[in-house]
Amino acid sequence: MLFALNVYIVRELFTVEYTRFMGSIAGAYVSLARQLAENWDLSWWPLWYAGIPYQHTYPPLLHWITAWFTVMAHVSPAHAYHFATAFFYCAGPVTVFWMAYRLSARVWSSFAGALTYSLFSPSVLLVESARQGVGSVFHPRRLQTLVMLGEGPHVASMALLPVAIVLVDLALRRRRPVFHVLAALGMASVVLTNWLGAFALAMAVLSYILSRERKERSKGALQCAGLAALAYAFAARWIPPSTLATIRTNAQRVGGDFQMTTGHLKYAALLAIAVILAWPWLEKRKLAAHLRFFLGFAFFTCSITLLYAWWQVPLVPQPDRYHLEMEMALALLAAFALAILLGRLSPIPRVLVILSFALLCYLQIKPYHHYARDLARAIDVRDTSEYKVADWIDHHMNGRRVFVPGSEYFWLNAFTDTPQLSGGFDQGVTNPLLPALQYQLFSGEGAAQEGELATLWLKAFGVHAVAVSGPRSTEVYKPYRNWLKFEGLLPVLWRDGDDIIYRVLPDSFSLAHAIRPDGRLTRGPTSILDVDFARAYAASLENPEQPPAEMTWTNRHHAVITANLQSGQLLLVQVTYHPAWHALVNGATRRVTRDPIGLTLIEPECAGRCVVDLDYGYDAERLITTLISWTALIGALAWIVVPIARMRYWSHDSVPRC
Numbered sequence: 079m080l081f082a083l084n085v086y087i088v089r090e091l092f093t094v095e096y097t098r099f100m101g102s103i104a105g106a107y108v109s110l111a112r113q114l115a116e117n118w119d120l121s122w123w124p125l126w127y128a129g130i131p132y133q134h135t136y137p138p139l140l141h142w143i144t145a146w147f148t149v150m151a152h153v154s155p156a157h158a159y160h161f162a163t164a165f166f167y168c169a170g171p172v173t174v175f176w177m178a179y180r181l182s183a184r185v186w187s188s189f190a191g192a193l194t195y196s197l198f199s200p201s202v203l204l205v206e207s208a209r210q211g212v213g214s215v216f217h218p219r220r221l222q223t224l225v226m227l228g229e230g231p232h233v234a235s236m237a238l239l240p241v242a243i244v245l246v247d248l249a250l251r252r253r254r255p256v257f258h259v260l261a262a263l264g265m266a267s268v269v270l271t272n273w274l275g276a277f278a279l280a281m282a283v284l285s286y287i288l289s290r291e292r293k294e295r296s297k298g299a300l301q302c303a304g305l306a307a308l309a310y311a312f313a314a315r316w317i318p319p320s321t322l323a324t325i326r327t328n329a330q331r332v333g334g335d336f337q338m339t340t341g342h343l344k345y346a347a348l349l350a351i352a353v354i355l356a357w358p359w360l361e362k363r364k365l366a367a368h369l370r371f372f373l374g375f376a377f378f379t380c381s382i383t384l385l386y387a388w389w390q391v392p393l394v395p396q397p398d399r400y401h402l403e404m405e406m407a408l409a410l411l412a413a414f415a416l417a418i419l420l421g422r423l424s425p426i427p428r429v430l431v432i433l434s435f436a437l438l439c440y441l442q443i444k445p446y447h448h449y450a451r452d453l454a455r456a457i458d459v460r461d462t463s464e465y466k467v468a469d470w471i472d473h474h475m476n477g478r479r480v481f482v483p484g485s486e487y488f489w490l491n492a493f494t495d496t497p498q499l500s501g502g503f504d505q506g507v508t509n510p511l512l513p514a515l516q517y518q519l520f521s522g523e524g525a526a527q528e529g530e531l532a533t534l535w536l537k538a539f540g541v542h543a544v545a546v547s548g549p550r551s552t553e554v555y556k557p558y559r560n561w562l563k564f565e566g567l568l569p570v571l572w573r574d575g576d577d578i579i580y581r582v583l584p585d586s587f588s589l590a591h592a593i594r595p596d597g598r599l600t601r602g603p604t605s606i607l608d609v610d611f612a613r614a615y616a617a618s619l620e621n622p623e624q625p626p627a628e629m630t631w632t633n634r635h636h637a638v639i640t641a642n643l644q645s646g647q648l649l650l651v652q653v654t655y656h657p658a659w660h661a662l663v664n665g666a667t668r669r670v671t672r673d674p675i676g677l678t679l680i681e682p683e684c685a686g687r688c689v690v691d692l693d694y695g696y697d698a699e700r701l702i703t704t705l706i707s708w709t710a711l712i713g714a715l716a717w718i719v720v721p722i723a724r725m726r727y728w729s730h731d732s733v734p735r736c
Contacts, residue, residue, distance in 0.1 A: 106502020
């Protein structure tokens with residue numbers, strides 16, 4: 079019933095391909111799914127930020143599902159993405175019901191909580207920005223964030239989170255290998271879907287541990303820690319320590335200033351004190367375990383969300399986004415609290431309250447559907463700036479790197495395989511210079527000649543063309559403060575109203591360059607405004623005295639570079655450096671290092687015709703995490719199968735023979 083109700087509400091979302099919300103980050107997720115459907119290369123991702131490891135693009139589970147559906151159903155990645163996210167949206171209340179029923183064994187209270195979660199958004203009553211975003215206290219915030227803001231992975235992780243809690247409860251109560259493995263897989267699935275969902279899962283598991291009886295709490299905490307370790311072992315290949323470190327660093331600046339300081343630890347300490355003091359009181363009141371779980375989950379999610387919404391105190395990066403998890407917790411808490419109150423009423427008032435609640439839910443269904451239908455209204459994507467710019471680039475740039483603004487970089491790789499200097503997930507950037515460069519390109523802040531400085535940096539990173547969106551463009555964000563900064567400075571390649579593409583480098587310009595040892599810059603720029611450094615760096619790449627170096631990608635993680643080098647010359651490759659890059663020069667291994675702006679530098683030790691095979695392979699971390707993941711999966715399978723096989727063997731051997 080819950081699934082059918084939500085399908086009725088969002089049924090148009092299952093069939094839509096492109097909505098009018100081109101400013102949504104959903105374009106990045108469609109890009110990931112499209113590229114996976116066409117090229118299942120899960121090592122290096124050359125399309126964003128001058129290249130990053132694939133595991134830095136985004137937690138991959140939803141994109142794998144979307145890519146699989148794209149291939150199997152023969153639909154576009156955009157259609158597959160909307161179908162998959164609509165399914166998870168509808169499945170969310172079902173899994174919430176399952177979790178509540180598993181923990182409480184009360185079917186009607188669980189159903190009421192899941193129904194409340196389906197038809198009401200408590201966050202709009204508590205968070206003004208959520209209320210303004212959705213437009214009414216009776217509109218669906220979870221759906222609005224899914225379609226308008228592109229929270230597909232977040233919503234999917236919220237549908238998987240209750241399943242993980244159910245499996246954890248089964249593992250701790252039944253204590254069989256199969257349930258332990260399933261619980262670890264359930265936890266891993268949440269982490270591999272969305273980073274916010276991963277942190278919400280940690281809060282939910284902590285709430286579950288606190289909800290257990292005191293004598294079982296320590297043992298339950300150890301068991302949950304073991305399940306978490308096994309879950310990380312399963313997922314380690316896709317979330318290695320370097321990815322966690324990159325996300326932790328970048329998350330503090332993406333979407334706002336969320337720098338973690340000692341001041342934030344004070345608030346965290348106060349919350350910890352509140353939990354420590356309140357929990358014995360709740361136990362003394364003999365509050366049921368499931369109510370303690372709902373209360374604890376609501377306390378953690380409300381603390382993160384409301385401290386920021388009311389007092390601008392961020393306990394974690396992007397705390398406002400946890401209002402969706404807060405809705406889940408409050409819906410369940412409200413339903414079970416109402417059930418307790420109903421138990422204290424006489425029959426007639428109890429029936430009146432139940433009928434009033436049922437009527438209120440019924441009256442929500444039609445407005446929810448109308449709101450969902452309006453959100454899912456389809457457009458012809460060919461009329462948008464995002465598509466027009468991508469289409470021109472696809473037909474004319476022949477795979478050369480570009481820089482596009484705002485919503486166009488979300489959608490560029492949904493329509494084309496062209497690499498870009500921007501990308502769809504700023505938390506995954508490994509080159510610390512790129513966020514500052516992107517800010518400078520758009521704002522021009524502090525630069526006397528912002529067009530010249532921008533051009534020099536674009537050349538330094540191998541960008542062949544730069545796109546600009548003006549006031550009349552349909553590009554959503556229009557991030558350029560001075561959108562005419564390149565006018566008269568760079569030649570125009572294409573113009574359509576206020577959408578303009580300028581040439582930065584000639585077509586013959588390669589991403590690989592021979593440089594003299596004495597021309598190598600050993601120090602980095604003092605800041606992004608260091609015009610002398612940028613000028614010297616660009617000049618070293620454009621030196622006509624240096625022999626040309628041709629670079630050809632054979633696949634997404636391997637390139638071949640050919641050049642006639644002189645003794646002692648180096649090769650600079652305008653691709654982000656990573657320890658997993660390996661170079662063979664005429665069959666011999668050569669050293670690969672990082673240059674002053676984070677690009678790849680090869681020491682070929684070769685004179686004459688040199689052929690360089692540049693391959694992204696395994697560094698120590700990637701090798702270790704891959705071995706951990708495979709060992710954990712194989713070990714978990716053996717843990718399940720071997721006892722069963724032994725039982726069958728011994729039971730067969732013990733049968734008397736006639």
